[in-house]
Amino acid sequence: MPIKNRLADMSDEITGWRHHLHRHPELLFDVHGTAAFVVERLKEFGLTDITTGIGRTGVVAVIEGRTDTSGRVIGLRADMDALPITEASGVDYPSENPGVMHACGHDGHTSILLGAAKYLAETRHFDGKVVLIFQPAEEGGAGGLEMCQDGLMDRWGIQEVYGLHNAPGLPVGSFHVRPGPIQASSDEFEIVVTGRGGHAAEPQTTIDTTLVASQIVVTLHSIVSRNVDPLKPTVLTVGTFETDSNQSNIIPQTARLTGTMRTLDPDVRGLVETRVRRVAEDTAAAFGATATVTWTPGYPVTVNGAEQAAFAADAARAVTPEVDDNCNPIMPSEDFSYMLEERPGAYAFLGNGDSAMCHHPAYVFDDAAIPVGCSWFVELVERRMPAA
Structure with missing residues (x-):
């Protein structure tokens, strides 16, 4: 049976949890209310091995199977934080926190894991332990890193870890997974160009930072097309361009660019950083200006294990016929x-x-996906750790 009857019966309850979380979104590590809601539900399920404050405000809980002859331990993760966005979704349960909304579906992810947890706590039809991971600060705060630095994997003896994310544009309840890289790394950069400001009517007395920075922007976009292997997907984007002047008749003293670089290949990260620095500094020097580059490493490439990705796809096939086990990375x-x-x-x-x-x-999480996601987490556990 694709979706377990008990999870189908629980669908309205789980949806209610999501709507509550949607009305009360919180940012980054400041997810105290969300974490408290999670803990309250876990206690209602009869769980007692619950730890808070992992990765500042993360929650970790353990469900023990009927037996533990294998010693297997699997982690299941959901993210809890929202985004600094003013909601325009039109739902009848909108955010009550002005300027903050669950615009990425983390309310759905958290509710799905809670639903799976309730089912697993009731049935315990597996051998080993399940570690539930409710993580703060996925949206730019590296909450996953902080949980790992707090000893998440070693303290709970986690051997494998699984997670999901909703995907707009794909059929509701379908699953897409692949071995190897599935999401890109993300690095940020800032380039500050310093020249010599002056009057716009006398450009010969200046070093025009607007012109220099413009040349840098154009040349930066040659890096992906001319320095990176075309078989290694890479994106470089300059997102902002600003100067220290807002007057049309002034050539500014400085110009500032910021941007991001995404790639699926860890080696490309180093190559692009080197080229960005070289392009910015040498282009500026050619005009008599200077450029200072600040490179800020972000999240690494998300890389699925081949065995685990295949297993995740098999578990998905037990839930839905719509499974792509070699989807394109994003x-x-x-x-x-x-x-x-x-x-x-x-x-x-x-x-x-x-x-x-x-x-x-205007993003809206589709509640019809909830029982499918819950069932997938349960299938992962019961198939990976079959009851003895």
Whole structure:
């Protein structure tokens, strides 16, 4: 049976949890209310091995199977934080926190893991232990890294770890997964160009930073097309361009660029950083200006284990016929990557239908995906750790 009857019966309850979380979104590590809601539910399920404050505000709980002859321990992860976006979704349970909304579906992820936890706590039809991981600060705060630095994997003896993310544009309840890289790394850079300001009517007395920075922007975009192997997907984007002047008749003293670089290949990260520095500094020097580059490493590449990705796909097939086990990777980044650097595992996409994209003010998580996601987590556990 694709979706377990008990999970189908619980669907309205789990949806209610999500709507509550949607109305009360919180940012980064400041997810105290969300974490408290999670702990309250876990206690209602009869769980007692619950630890708070991991990665500042993360929650970790353990469900023991009927037996533990194998010693196997699997981690299941959900992210809890929202985004600094003013909601325009039109739902009848909108955010009550102005300027903050669950625009990426983390309310759905948390509710799905809670639903799976309730089922597993009732049935315990597995051998070993399940470690539930409720993580803060996925949206730029590297909460996954902080949980790992707090000893997440070693303290609970996690051997494999699994997670999911809703995916707008894919059929509701479908699963997409692949071995190897599935989401890109994400690095940020800042370039400050310093020249010699002056009057716009006398450009010969200046070193025009607007012109220099413009040349840098154009040349930066040659890096991907001319320095990176075309078989290694890479994105470099300059997102902002500003100067220290807002007057049309002034040539500014400085100009500032910021941007991001995404890639699926760790080696490309180093190559592009080197080229960005060289392009910025040498282009500026050619005009008599100077350029200072600040490079800020972000999330690493999210890399699924081959065995675990295949297993995740098999578990998905037990839930839905719509499974792509070799989907295309995507270029947004994900800090589940830190957990996959410490333990083998897999990250999968759960279809959210024809919704607005994540991080859009009109985004809506499709509640029809909830029982499918819950069932997938349960199948992972019961298949990976069959009852003795």
